[in-house]
Amino acid sequence: MGNYFTFAKMKIIFFGTPPFSAYILEKLQSSYNVVAVVCPPEKEKGRGRKMIAPSVKLKAQEINIKVLQPNNLNDSYFIEELENLNADLFIVVAFRMLPEIVWRIPKKGCVNLHTSLLPNYRGASPINRVLINGETQTGITTFFINENMDRGNIILQEKIELDNKITAANLHNIMMENGADLLLETIDKITGNKVEQVEQNIALTDKTAPKINKELLQIDWSQSVEKIHNLIRGLSPCLNDNTLLKDVAICPSAWFYLQAKNDKQIRVKLLLSDFEVETNSLEVGSIVTDNKTHLKIAGNDGFISILQLQMEGKKAMDIKSFLAGFQINNKFRVC
Numbered sequence: 001m002g003n004y005f006t007f008a009k010m011k012i013i014f015f016g017t018p019p020f021s022a023y024i025l026e027k028l029q030s031s032y033n034v035v036a037v038v039c040p041p042e043k044e045k046g047r048g049r050k051m052i053a054p055s056v057k058l059k060a061q062e063i064n065i066k067v068l069q070p071n072n073l074n075d076s077y078f079i080e081e082l083e084n085l086n087a088d089l090f091i092v093v094a095f096r097m098l099p100e101i102v103w104r105i106p107k108k109g110c111v112n113l114h115t116s117l118l119p120n121y122r123g124a125s126p127i128n129r130v131l132i133n134g135e136t137q138t139g140i141t142t143f144f145i146n147e148n149m150d151r152g153n154i155i156l157q158e159k160i161e162l163d164n165k166i167t168a169a170n171l172h173n174i175m176m177e178n179g180a181d182l183l184l185e186t187i188d189k190i191t192g193n194k195v196e197q198v199e200q201n202i203a204l205t206d207k208t209a210p211k212i213n214k215e216l217l218q219i220d221w222s223q224s225v226e227k228i229h230n231l232i233r234g235l236s237p238c239l240n241d242n243t244l245l246k247d248v249a250i251c252p253s254a255w256f257y258l259q260a261k262n263d264k265q266i267r268v269k270l271l272l273s274d275f276e277v278e279t280n281s282l283e284v285g286s287i288v289t290d291n292k293t294h295l296k297i298a299g300n301d302g303f304i305s306i307l308q309l310q311m312e313g314k315k316a317m318d319i320k321s322f323l324a325g326f327q328i329n330n331k332f333r334v335c
Contacts, residue, residue, distance in 0.1 A: 010191050011035050013087040013106070014056075014065075015095040019247060020176050022059035024093050024113070027180035029063055032187060035085050036066040038095075074099050089190060091183065092145065103145045108190055110145040113183055115175045116209065117141060117157055119200040122150035123209035127171050127250060131234035132216075133207075134226065136162050138171070140179050142186040144197065153197035155186050164229070167236035167272070169245035212252060219256045219270065221284050221334065225302040229275040238272045238308060244316060253310070260331045271316055272308035277301055285333045291323050297334050 014025050015038045028034055037060040042051040060067050070078040073096075082105055090103065090110040103110035116126035117139035123129075130138040139159040146152040158178055162171070189195045217235065219228055237244040237251035245251050257265040282288070282298040289295040296303040310316040311326075 010089060010108075010187065011085070011087045012089050012091055012187070013038060013082065013085060014060075015039070015090065015092040015098070016056040017054045018094050018249065019055040020172065020179075020250075021093045021095070022055040023176050024180045024183060025056055025059050025065075026063065028091065028183060028187075029065065031184060034065055035087055036068055036082075038068045038070070038082075040096075041069045041071060073102055079105075089187065090145075091187075093179070093183075097149055098145060100147055111142055111155065111183075111186060111190070112145050112150075112152070113179050114141045114143065114150055115179070117159065118143060118150060118154060119202050120205045120207045121209040124211040126209040127175065128168050128212055128234045129207075129209040130162070131166065131168055131171065132231050133234075134164070134230045138162060140175055140182055142182055143200075151200055151202060153199050155189065155195055155197065156182055158182050164226075165233070167233045167238050168251050169237045169239050172245060172247070172250050173239065217252055217254055219254050219334075221256070221297070221299055223299070225275040225277060225299040225304050228299060228304055229273050232270050232273045232304075236271055244271070257335045259333060259335055260329075263331075265335070267312040269310040269316075270304075270306060271310060272306075274305040274307060275299075276303050276305070278303060283333075285335055287328055287332050287334065289323065289328050291327050293320055293323070295319055295323065295328065 010032055012032050012034045013036045014028065014034050016025060017039055025034065025037065037056055039054040039056045042053050044050065045052045057067050068078065068081060079101060082102065087106050089108040090106050092098065092110065092112040098110065116130065118141040121129055137159060139157055141157045142155040144152040144155065160174060219231065232254045235252055235254045237253060239245055253269040253271055255267055255269045258268050259265045280298060284298055284300050286298040287295060288298065295306045297306065306319050308316060308318050309322060
């Protein structure tokens with residue numbers, strides 16, 4: 001998409017953090033002149049409390065791009081560094097909110113890629129929230145950043161159709177690939193002065209995407225089985241090739257307690273499910289299984305079928321593998 005003139009003249013500073021950002025950075029660098037990457041400082045992670053660099057920093061170092069890691073985005077030395085790079089455009093993908101002193105620097109503006117069809121699902125977790133809410137359509141949006149979070153003028157949008165099987169991990173990867181293409185198209189339009197900005201009409205929607213909190217992750221079995229299934233897939237790391245997306249921020253996983261009478265509760269992540277609406281007389285939380293191929297949990301209007309799970313301290317496994325090593329009897333229930 002980018003031509004020689006674009007590569008030679010358009011200078012970009014890229015702001016990002018996770019693997020999602022790193023993938024898009026690599027795609028942009030192949031067509032445009034990304035002169036620097038801005039990301040957070042390293043953080044301690046894991047039991048060993050090792051200092052882990054943001055994925056976008058590792059990618060920037062791999063492709064030989066300057067990296068800036070300010071503790072404070074308002075720091076005068078950092079602002080001076082940005083100004084001295086003389087970039088035409090800032091691109092923001094999965095980063096924190098920028099102060100006005102930063103986003104006003106580039107003469108071509110500051111563009112954000114958001115993983116929803118704005119003005120719907122403004123906020124920190126649009127990928128999760130559209131699935132948890134059972135939406136049948138979502139999309140991606142590029143827009144110019146202004147003083148209000150996710151409320152700037154829209155540049156381009158692309159719709160994505162959803163079914164009731166798609167997981168957060170699947171949607172993450174679809175948006176990552178489609179988002180890179182949409183950003184390339186957006187930058188081409190900005191370069192050619194062909195942008196037709198559309199002001200967001202916030203009054204048209206009350207759908208937002210607040211940050212996922214810990215309370216949301218525990219399954220409430222009194223909900224309808226469809227709502228439970230949507231929660232599970234909206235937090236699920238499962239991909240179509242039976243691998244897991246290793247990004248807990250996007251896919252923290254829903255969980256429940258497995259309990260036998262008078263026994264210790266075992267915390268279980270429910271990674272993949274199906275559901276069936278069916279009238280039954282079983283107590284909510286009862287387990288139906290042949291101890292070989294299937295395990296279903298009774299809800300108030302049907303059943304949740306567990307397809308993939310992860311016991312506390314164990315690796316993820318499909319239900320057949322789980323049942324081969326863990327026999328369920330009539331004393332077990334979920335809570």
